[in-house]
Amino acid sequence: MARYTGPKTKISRIFGEPILGNGKWLGKNSNPPGQHGAQRKRKTLGEYALQLREKQKAKYTYGVLEKQFRKTFEEAARLKGVTGENLIRLLEARLDNTIYRLGIAPSRPAARQLVSHKHVTVNGIVVNVPSFQLKPGDIVSLKDKSKDNTSVTSQIKGKNPKFNWIDYNEAEMKGTFIAFPERESVPENIKEQLIVELYSK
Incomplete structure (x- = not known):
């Protein structure tokens, strides 16, 4: 890639x-x-x-x-x-960008690496394509094995509350792509x- x-x-x-x-x-x-x-x-x-x-x-x-x-x-x-x-x-609906917006990765390149190294699942299925296009309702999460990996979890900082088109469950390290964002919501x-x-x- x-x-x-x-x-x-x-x-x-x-x-x-x-x-x-x-x-x-x-x-x-x-x-x-x-x-x-x-x-x-x-x-x-x-x-x-x-x-x-x-x-x-x-x-x-x-x-x-x-x-x-x-x-x-x-x-x-x-x-x-x-x-x-x-x-x-x-562009906002790309998987790597959504991982970044959810706060699971500190930057887009770091999010891209998480995805390409097969740490991320979409609706329970491992996806290693950073450009994967999410649809409203898709659930993004870390693999169970990755949730126990401190090098991965130590980077998690949580979602910025102003990003209202995604939802993040901190306890389960799981996020939902709710809808495509309005332009004025994208900073x-x-x-x-x-x-x-x-x-x-």
Whole structure:
């Protein structure tokens, strides 16, 4: 399964946001990456550059490479409703993202590893595909054997209460994907309309 394995801080500095986790280098004096990042005068980004930048930000945020992201967009375009909002809903419904949202893993890459190492079940069946699309009512849990693994359970911090589209039972280490989230409930700073405009060219 392909994934981004390059420098994380560099990507965060490009966008000026801690989209790949640790944002400790994004202080007031943080500069864009590169030898001349501080001195170089940046041109105002054009329309295409802004659209491309937003797509790249979404890809890095959710840990999806180009081919898979394009397929997800095409699926979103087929669904009823606003394409951009559908895209965010599909990305949020990925199994690895839901594991992260439930607080079972501290980051999306860590959630991806949990899934690929067969620690996670969906409706009682082991699923090792991070991009697995959940449907409303699906129950996500750690395997019984994994619940006794301290290296796995020590990472659990519990669900953020503002994520109202999922429910988490702390005692059973089990979560339920209740519904696809509304766009305003998703905290990621992504302008999905720019992505739609980019793919519509």
